[in-house]
Amino acid sequence: MSSITNSDNGQPGEGVDGRVDENVDGRTDSGVDEAVRAELARLRDSIDNIDAAVVHMLAERFKCTQQVGHLKAEHQLPPADPNREAEQIARLRALAENAKLDPAFAEKLLNFIIAEVIRHHETIARS
Numbered sequence: 643m644s645s646i647t648n649s650d651n652g653q654p655g656e657g658v659d660g661r662v663d664e665n666v667d668g669r670t671d672s673g674v675d676e677a678v679r680a681e682l683a684r685l686r687d688s689i690d691n692i693d694a695a696v697v698h699m700l701a702e703r704f705k706c707t708q709q710v711g712h713l714k715a716e717h718q719l720p721p722a723d724p725n726r727e728a729e730q731i732a733r734l735r736a737l738a739e740n741a742k743l744d745p746a747f748a749e750k751l752l753n754f755i756i757a758e759v760i761r762h763h764e765t766i767a768r769s
């Protein structure tokens with residue numbers, strides 16, 4: 643091994659300074675360029691933050707829809723409201739287009755979430 647950051651045990655992994663072993667050509671022993679590894683790690687940090695935000699936003703959305711579910715059950719309203727859904731889909735598709743996100747994907751995602759909400763509403767109505 644020709645590490646330039648690790649002076650000790652000859653094993654791949656972190657060097658004494660906490661950096662990943664890097665060979666003289668800037669590659670780790672696994673063959674990944676150090677700059678590529680660092681860029682991948684930076685992007686994955688952002689992805690992890692975004693995924694956490696998505697989870698928190700979804701949790702807040704489901705808190706609202708649970709309240710809607712109770713309101714609907716108390717007032718004998720049907721779990722699904724297709725007119726409302728059509729408005730939401732049209733709105734979300736427009737938002738997606740503006741944001742350069744595939745509108746078909748945005749629609750599928752919303753339908754997936756709403757299907758789960760309707761399932762929750764039906765459970766609440768039965769209880």
Ligand SMILES: O=C(O)C(=O)C[C@]1(C(=O)O)C=C[C@@H](O)C=C1
Binds near residue numbers: 726755763
């Ligand atoms: O707005 C409602 O009536 C809801 O029950 C919420 C919701 C949604 O998740 O946005 C879910 C089911 C309905 O078909 C429409 C919308």
